[in-house]
Structures are given as C-alpha cells and as structure tokens.
Amino acid sequence: MPRFTARAPAIPTVTIDDERTRVTRWDFVPGAETGWHRHHMNYVVVPITDGTMLIEDSEGERRVPLRAGAAYARPLGVEHNVVNGGEGFMSFVEIELKR
Numbered sequence: 001m002p003r004f005t006a007r008a009p010a011i012p013t014v015t016i017d018d019e020r021t022r023v024t025r026w027d028f029v030p031g032a033e034t035g036w037h038r039h040h041m042n043y044v045v046v047p048i049t050d051g052t053m054l055i056e057d058s059e060g061e062r063r064v065p066l067r068a069g070a071a072y073a074r075p076l077g078v079e080h081n082v083v084n085g086g087e088g089f090m091s092f093v094e095i096e097l098k099r
Helices: none
Strands: 011-017 021-028 042-047 051-057 060-066 072-074 079-084 090-097
Touching: 021 079, 051 090
Parallel strands: none
Antiparallel strands: 011 021, 021 090, 042 072, 042 090, 051 060, 051 079
C-alpha cells in the first residue's frame, strides 16, 4: 500500500512515444524511487545495469535482482513502487505496449 517516503525520485527519460509503444529509460541513484503507480499497458523491462530493486506492492516488500540485458515482461494492471534497493547506480529501459 502507498506510504509517505522522503526518497529521491528516479529520473525517467521518454525516448519513444508513438501510436504503438512508449520507451522510457529509468535512472536511479541509491534509494531513488518511481513512486506508486499502476501500469495501464503490458510492458517489458530491459535492465541496463546490474542492481537490486526493492519492490513495494500490496503484498509488502521484496528485493529482486536485476541483471544487465536480462529482460522480463509484466501484464497491465501491476501496481507498485520501484526503489533502487542497492548501493550503486541502477538503470533500466521500460517498453510499454500500447496495442
């Protein structure tokens, strides 16, 4: 569930936003977060760096390792906050599928 935090925001950079896809690069300093959000599209994440995500969602918190280049996909409807749970810089590309 959402909660108040004093974390730095992750930095999103949208590189493509057309009729079929939105591609966003997310950059996180240690402890930075996306903020609570719900995905309204299916999406694919491609890590650029190794790292550890701290995922906060309705089930609580869990740490998930990221490996550069090891892509994964998630369905629309996912609601969470993504936090850099590691001690180093973390970055990934998120590809949202509009249709």
